[in-house]
Amino acid sequence: MSGDHNAHQKPTSYLDNKMKAYIGRFKKSGDRKVDIRIDYWDTWNMDHTLTMIIAPMLKQLKATKHGAPLVDNEDVPEHLRSTSETSSEHHIDDNHFARWDWVLDEMIWTFEAILEGESKFYDHSEVDDNASLRVQLNQMKVDTEGLQANEERITNGLRLFGKYYRSLWD
Numbered sequence: 001m002s003g004d005h006n007a008h009q010k011p012t013s014y015l016d017n018k019m020k021a022y023i024g025r026f027k028k029s030g031d032r033k034v035d036i037r038i039d040y041w042d043t044w045n046m047d048h049t050l051t052m053i054i055a056p057m058l059k060q061l062k063a064t065k066h067g068a069p070l071v072d073n074e075d076v077p078e079h080l081r082s083t084s085e086t087s088s089e090h091h092i093d094d095n096h097f098a099r100w101d102w103v104l105d106e107m108i109w110t111f112e113a114i115l116e117g118e119s120k121f122y123d124h125s126e127v128d129d130n131a132s133l134r135v136q137l138n139q140m141k142v143d144t145e146g147l148q149a150n151e152e153r154i155t156n157g158l159r160l161f162g163k164y165y166r167s168l169w170d
Contacts, residue, residue, distance in 0.1 A: 110157025
């Protein structure tokens with residue numbers, strides 16, 4: 001891998017005020033041209049910045065994949081678990097590809113939910129904008145059950161992303 005990884009360079013024009021990532025195709029030699037520039041503002045909300053890259057990459061992988069890794073039964077709903085009567089859960093059965101699709105869907109949902117944010121769980125409709133912050137916070141309605149369920153699903157999606165990170169190939 002060749003490339004220039006520049007961080008914290010001062011932009012010289014408006015066009016330089018953008019994160020830049022050029023990752024070329026693999027050459028016959030196995031190398032690829034890589035030119036990545038990351039500015040200090042790209043790491044202010046690095047989780048959000050990475051999410052903007054990860055979500056579309058996961059969607060593309062799902063749309064163009066040619067295979068699927070082994071997925072543990074514990075990571076999918078019961079109806080997708082291995083149908084084999086053998087002692088090993090790591091085999092190809094009728095649900096092999098469906099398990100991987102489900103895991104990819106959970107990861108995609110997770111990163112899209114992170115991008116979307118949590119504002120849908122907060123109702124500001126009855127908040128008096130002229131009141132003190134303490135009063136405004138008390139007037140705001142929060143869907144705590146929805147917020148908790150959302151957070152639990154995001155946590156699981158991030159767990160799956162970490163667990164199957166090395167399986168994100170085509």
